[in-house]
Amino acid sequence: MGARRTAPAARIPAVSFPTIEFAAFFVVVFILSWLLMPHPRAWRPFILVASYIFYGWVDWRWVLLLVASSVVNTVAARVIARAPSQRTRKRALIAAIGFDLGLLCVFKYLGFFVSEVDAALDSVGLGSPLPIVQVVLPIGISFFTFQAISYVVDVYRGDTRAASLGDVAILQAFFPHLVAGPIVRAEELLPQLRTPRDPRAVLAGPGLFLIAGGLIKKTVVADELARRVVDPVFNDPTAHSGGEVLLAVYGFAAQIYCDFSGYTDMAIGLALLLGFQLPQNFNRPYLALSLRDFWHRWHMTLSRWLRDYLYIPLGGNRDGPRRTYRNLMLTMLLGGLWHGAAWTFLIWGGIHGGALSAERWARERWPRFHLPAWAAWLVTFHVVCLAWVFFRSPDLGTAFDVLGQVGAGGPAPLVTLPIVFLVLAAIAVQAVPSRAWERAEAWLVTRPVAAQGVALGLLVVVADAAVGQQGVAPFIYFRF
Amino acid sequence: MPAGRVLGVVLIALVVAALLNSEAAVRAGEGMKEGPTRDIVLSVARPLDDVAGAVGLHLPRDGLDLAFGQEDKTGAGTELERGSTAILQRRRERRDQGFAQPTAAEPVEVFVTGDSQAEFIGQVLTDLLPADLFDVEVVARNSTGLTNPEFFNWEINARQEIAARQPDAVVMVIGGNDGFNVLSGGVLYAPHDPEWRLEYARRAAVVMRALGGGGERPVYWVPSSTARDPEQNAIYEAQNRGVERAARAVPGARYVDIFSTINDGQYSDELRIDGRRVLARQPDGIHFTRAGALVPARLTVRAMAKDYRVLNDLP
Numbered sequence: 035m036g037a038r039r040t041a042p043a044a045r046i047p048a049v050s051f052p053t054i055e056f057a058a059f060f061v062v063v064f065i066l067s068w069l070l071m072p073h074p075r076a077w078r079p080f081i082l083v084a085s086y087i088f089y090g091w092v093d094w095r096w097v098l099l100l101v102a103s104s105v106v107n108t109v110a111a112r113v114i115a116r117a118p119s120q121r122t123r124k125r126a127l128i129a130a131i132g133f134d135l136g137l138l139c140v141f142k143y144l145g146f147f148v149s150e151v152d153a154a155l156d157s158v159g160l161g162s163p164l165p166i167v168q169v170v171l172p173i174g175i176s177f178f179t180f181q182a183i184s185y186v187v188d189v190y191r192g193d194t195r196a197a198s199l200g201d202v203a204i205l206q207a208f209f210p211h212l213v214a215g216p217i218v219r220a221e222e223l224l225p226q227l228r229t230p231r232d233p234r235a236v237l238a239g240p241g242l243f244l245i246a247g248g249l250i251k252k253t254v255v256a257d258e259l260a261r262r263v264v265d266p267v268f269n270d271p272t273a274h275s276g277g278e279v280l281l282a283v284y285g286f287a288a289q290i291y292c293d294f295s296g297y298t299d300m301a302i303g304l305a306l307l308l309g310f311q312l313p314q315n316f317n318r319p320y321l322a323l324s325l326r327d328f329w330h331r332w333h334m335t336l337s338r339w340l341r342d343y344l345y346i347p348l349g350g351n352r353d354g355p356r357r358t359y360r361n362l363m364l365t366m367l368l369g370g371l372w373h374g375a376a377w378t379f380l381i382w383g384g385i386h387g388g389a390l391s392a393e394r395w396a397r398e399r400w401p402r403f404h405l406p407a408w409a410a411w412l413v414t415f416h417v418v419c420l421a422w423v424f425f426r427s428p429d430l431g432t433a434f435d436v437l438g439q440v441g442a443g444g445p446a447p448l449v450t451l452p453i454v455f456l457v458l459a460a461i462a463v464q465a466v467p468s469r470a471w472e473r474a475e476a477w478l479v480t481r482p483v484a485a486q487g488v489a490l491g492l493l494v495v496v497a498d499a500a501v502g503q504q505g506v507a508p509f510i511y512f513r514f
Numbered sequence: 515m516p517a518g519r520v521l522g523v524v525l526i527a528l529v530v531a532a533l534l535n536s537e538a539a540v541r542a543g544e545g546m547k548e549g550p551t552r553d554i555v556l557s558v559a560r561p562l563d564d565v566a567g568a569v570g571l572h573l574p575r576d577g578l579d580l581a582f583g584q585e586d587k588t589g590a591g592t593e594l595e596r597g598s599t600a601i602l603q604r605r606r607e608r609r610d611q612g613f614a615q616p617t618a619a620e621p622v623e624v625f626v627t628g629d630s631q632a633e634f635i636g637q638v639l640t641d642l643l644p645a646d647l648f649d650v651e652v653v654a655r656n657s658t659g660l661t662n663p664e665f666f667n668w669e670i671n672a673r674q675e676i677a678a679r680q681p682d683a684v685v686m687v688i689g690g691n692d693g694f695n696v697l698s699g700g701v702l703y704a705p706h707d708p709e710w711r712l713e714y715a716r717r718a719a720v721v722m723r724a725l726g727g728g729g730e731r732p733v734y735w736v737p738s739s740t741a742r743d744p745e746q747n748a749i750y751e752a753q754n755r756g757v758e759r760a761a762r763a764v765p766g767a768r769y770v771d772i773f774s775t776i777n778d779g780q781y782s783d784e785l786r787i788d789g790r791r792v793l794a795r796q797p798d799g800i801h802f803t804r805a806g807a808l809v810p811a812r813l814t815v816r817a818m819a820k821d822y823r824v825l826n827d828l829p
Contacts, residue, residue, distance in 0.1 A: 054542055054555060057528060064524065068517040152791060170797040238515035242523065269633075269652060270640045307520055428804060483519050487526025494531040498538050499578035 050213075050509065051300045052249060052497065059088065060304065063209075067308055071230050078200055078227075085207040089174070096172040099137065104203040106133045107182045108196075111189040115196035123190065130186040134179045141171050143375045174213035176372055178206045180339055185220045187343055194220045201227060210305040214297050214511040216315040217335040223310070231309025239479030242486065243471070244303030246493050251296030252509070253497040255460050259289040263448045268426055271435040275444030279436055281453065286426045287419050288460035291319065293510045294333070318464035320418075323410040325389045328418060336372075340365050358394065363387035378424045378433060385421040533571050536563035541588060544665035545657055548694070587666050587674075593720050594660070594669035595697075599712060601719045602763045613732055613821050614682065616647035622822065623649045625679050628687035628736070630656040634807035635687050635736065635814070642815050647824060651679070659691035660717040668717075672724035683821075684725045685814055689738035689757070690800055693749050705749045715756035722764040729765030732821050734814055739772045740781040742799025747781065770817045772810040785809060 050056065063084045070077040090097040110130030114123045185202065188194040197205070197220065204227055211218055267274045267282035274282070295316040305312045315334050322328035329337045345365040351358040363384070370383020396403075405413070420437075427433035478486060532539060540563050543555035566572060579586070616622040624643065626636035636652030643650060653675070658666040668688075676684075695702050696713045703710040718735070726733040737757050738750040754773045761769035777785060785794040787808055794806025802810065819825035 054539065055551060061521075061524060061528065064517075064521060068521075233517040236515050236517050236520050238520045238523070241520075266651075269637050270650065272645060273640070273649070307524075309517075479515055483522040484526055486523045488530050490523060490527035491530025491534070494527060495534045495575060496578060498531075498535055499575060499582050499584065502579070502582065502584035 051297070051304070052252065055091070059084075064307060068233050071233060071309070074228075074230060077230070078204060082200065082204050082207060085204070085209040085212060088209040089207065089212055092173065093170070099172055099175070100178060100207055101203070103134065103137065103178060103182050104199060104206050106130060107186050107206075108199045108202045111186050111196040111202070114186065114190050127186055127190045131183055134182045138175060138179050141175055143371075147375075177215050177217055178212065180217050180336075180372075181206055183343060184217065184339060188220055194224070197224055208305075208310075210301045210308070210310075211312055214294075214301070214509060215333075215335055216298060216301070216313050217339050218312055222313055226310050233309070236309060237306045237311075239475040241303040241306030242490060243475045243478060244299040244306070246490055248296040248299030248303065249493065249497045251292035251299065251460075254500040255456055256289045256293035256296060257501055259285045259292075259453065259456055259460075262450075262453050264289055264426070266448060268428075268432060268436065271432060271439045274439065274448065275446045276440050276442040277444075277446035278448040279439045279442070281446075281449050281457065283419050283423055283436065283440070284457050284461075285453070286422050287320070287415075288457045290422065290425070290510055291316070292460050297509045297511065320415060320461050320464050321411070322414050322418075323407060324414055325386065325393050325417060328414060329386075329390070336369070340369050344368060355395070355398065359391040362390045362394070366390065373425070377430055378427050381430070381433075382421045382425040385417070385424065389417050389421075532559075532562055533566050534574055536566040537572060537575065539563070541665055544662055587671050588664060592663065592667055592669045594663050594667055594717055597716060597720060599716050601723070602712075602715055602759060615822060616644075616824060618646050621647050621649045622682045623679070624651070624683045624685060625675065625681035626650060626652045626685040626687065627675065628654060628685075629658050629690050630654055631690055631736075631738075631801060632685075632687035634802055634804045635811050636685070637804070638807045638811035639685065639814060642811055642828070643818075644824070644828075651681075654687075657691055659688060659694070660714065660721065661692045661694040661696050668721045669724050672721050676725060676727065681731065683732050683734070683818070685734045685736060686721070686725060687736040687810075689750060689753050692738075692753055693746070705752055711752045711756040714753055715759045718757045719760035719764050719767075722760055722767040726764060726766040731766060732818075733764075733767045734770050734817050735761055735767060736770045736772060736810060736814055738800070739776055739802070739810065740779060742781050742783070742795070746800070768817050768820075770810070770814050772813050775813065776809055 063081075066080060066084075067077065070080050086097045086100070089100060107130050110126045110133075113126035117123045117126065185194070185197075185205065189196050201224055205218070205220060205223055206212070208218075208223065208227075263278065263282050263285045267279055268286075271279055298315040302312045302314070313335055317331040317334065319328055319332035322331055345361055348361040348364060349357050350361060364387075366383040366387030367380060368383070369386070370379040370381070373379045373382070404410075423436050424430075424433045427436060478489075481489075536559060539559035540556065543552055543559050546552035546555065614620070614622070624639075626632055626639060632652060632654040636650065636654065640650040640652065655666060655671065658668065660668055663669070692714065693705055695704050696710055696717075697703075698709055698713040701709070703713060722733050722735060725731075735757055737754045741747040741750055750773065754771075758769045758771075761767040773779060781795075781799070783793060783795045783799075784791055785806060786792070787794070787805070792805045792808075793803055794809065795801065796803055815825055815828065819828075
């Protein structure tokens with residue numbers, strides 16, 4: 035089975051938020067953005083250029099890709115909006131989706147496809163004439179292509195008007211959400227982009243809180259769990275006892291939540307400081323009492339995308355139970371594939387698809403039976419953790435090693451009180467009511483400017499001390 | 515909150531962070547690729563660090579490092595930064611030098627470390643070595659090398675790691691980040707200078723000795739393999755000649771040649787491994803893929819087999 039071709043953790047690129055380069059970049063963009071905001075004709079090219087600089091800092095060729103995507107989707111949307119013939123409109127839609135998916139396939143899946151075909155032909159003694167493909171995956175391609183598809187489909191459905199090239203370009207390239215979401219709908223961001231934001235009413239409280247919280251989640255929790263227990267165990271599961279493996283599984287559940295939601299929090303917070311509201315992406319997912327509930331709380335913008343642009347067009351739950359289960363399974367399998375070209379991601383999706391289908395079947399079969407909340411939570415959480423084992427493992431062999439090792443005995447030096455506490459805290463903190471956070475935000479924003487600045491600065495120092503000299507590891511979702 | 519106040523908060527936060535974190539800022543700058551960004555960061559961070567250090571603003575960060583268990587990986591006055599080339603004078607190894615053979619009761623503890631290449635090579639090595647006879651631990655220090663001790667000092671790190679882990683054998687996978695100019699005798703040398711190669715050999719010897727404890731344990735030094743970029747490849751070739759020289763001089767050090775042996779010293783994205791065509795290199799033209807890491811890992815096992823006889827029986 036093909037192992038994942040992910041690079042070893044490289045130095046964090048300048049495109050990432052917790053870097054000196056980004057801090058300097060953001061201060062400049064913040065100042066200029068608010069100065070230019072009353073002048074939309076100056077502000078719009080400015081924010082677009084700033085976003086392209088942000089994206090192109092790692093590789094300028096990626097900007098060409100983004101521009102191409104914006105041009106193609108703008109033209110397609112214009113055709114869809116203006117063409118009198120339904121046939122023309124449909125062709126334009128198919129062409130745009132074909133282009134967007136084509137981009138994704140070339141950069142993400144071609145290498146996997148070629149090597150799997152090669153392996154299959156090799157196994158029956160036939161050589162393959164296909165060259166093994168080396169393609170660098172542009173950061174964020176999965177996100178901005180999905181965003182583009184969402185835009186043209188919404189135009190086709192009449193949910194949004196066709197926009198200018200400039201608007202579409204900013205919609206895709208707006209740097210807070212460009213590399214790892216949230217996946218924003220046109221109708222959520224375009225109206226904001228068209229209306230100058232009010233500099234007197236910046237949502238600084240929630241913004242700064244989200245940035246600070248995201249930073250702590252990523253550096254103090256996610257990276258620490260990765261370094262201390264998750265990476266050592268998943269690198270060599272059979273060298274670790276059952277206790278360590280179990281802690282690593284729960285640890286990864288905590289790590290990926292803190293890593294991804296930490297990034298999203300920072301993205302949303304930065305956008306708020308610039309005057310823009312991005313949609314929420316996480317809503318305390320580990321409090322879910324069912325898989326359906328989980329997908330209403332985890333990576334919400336992806337799950338709504340899958341629902342609106344895949345599950346419902348496939349038929350949703352309209353055509354009887356069998357078709358519904360098929361649609362659920364297909365949607366989740368493709369959701370798994372979206373993360374990467376590997377069997378492990380497919381199985382991750384398959385577990386979720388299977389569990390969602392099983393849940394639905396059980397609900398219909400025994401409509402009056404309900405598990406007690408604690409049991410429902412326990413089952414849901416462990417199904418999610420089981421799927422995470424495949425998500426995290428570099429190949430199927432490692433995943434099965436992890437699962438096989440759970441019951442093993444032996445000493446567990448990696449199981450330390452601080453790590454156990456971190457895992458529990460990362461999950462339990464989700465139970466803190468939203469009102470408590472809102473009160474803390476409101477309190478923070480009424481402090482003197484200097485006090486807020488010092489508090490935020492100290493937090494940055496704590497975060498940097500937590501990662502130490504190895505630096506911040508790349509965000510997990512940068513690989514997708 | 516008005517945007518002006520927000521700006522005030524952000525700027526104050528950055529100033530506070532810069533003052534209390536100035537050492538880390540200097541280290542971050544040292545770790546950047548040479549260019550205008552690095553120059554700008556260091557031109558700000560270094561004077562700031564001098565000021566912060568003079569008024570004791572390092573203390574809170576030192577306290578936090580202690581609380582998080584972070585060890586300082588940089589330091590002034592180490593032999594890695596400045597020392598004699600006498601370390602490269604060839605020493606005769608003791609004829610009876612042998613290392614304790616692994617048993618099920620006392621497996622050999624192998625510590626695999628180095629730069630980012632150590633991750634995949636270490637993982638594959640873990641799979642190759644018999645699990646009942648070899649305990650492998652892999653700790654990669656991404657982006658590190660020997661030519662930038664102000665960013666990460668391998669001599670200091672080696673001593674800390676050996677003191678903490680007390681391994682029986684060390685596999686050191688390093689070289690990919692070593693294109694920096696080096697200072698030797700007060701003169702700056704670039705990678706194409708012969709003096710640079712001598713200095714690199716000296717630094718490799720210092721770290722080999724720190725890892726090997728003067729011959730107490732074998733150190734298998736796995737250097738950079740070929741690179742797709744010809745200029746980079748030439749740098750690696752120069753480095754590796756230096757490393758080879760160092761390995762001859764330091765007791766217990768073994769040079770694992772993955773440069774001239776893999777594909778006869780010619781770079782290729784693909785390799786034929788066990789009869790199958792495999793994508794062996796990452797898109798950067800330097801790192802091995804997980805599948806490709808099998809080749810250097812096997813070469814490492816072959817080198818280890820000269821010290822650990824049981825490995826000669828492996829297929």
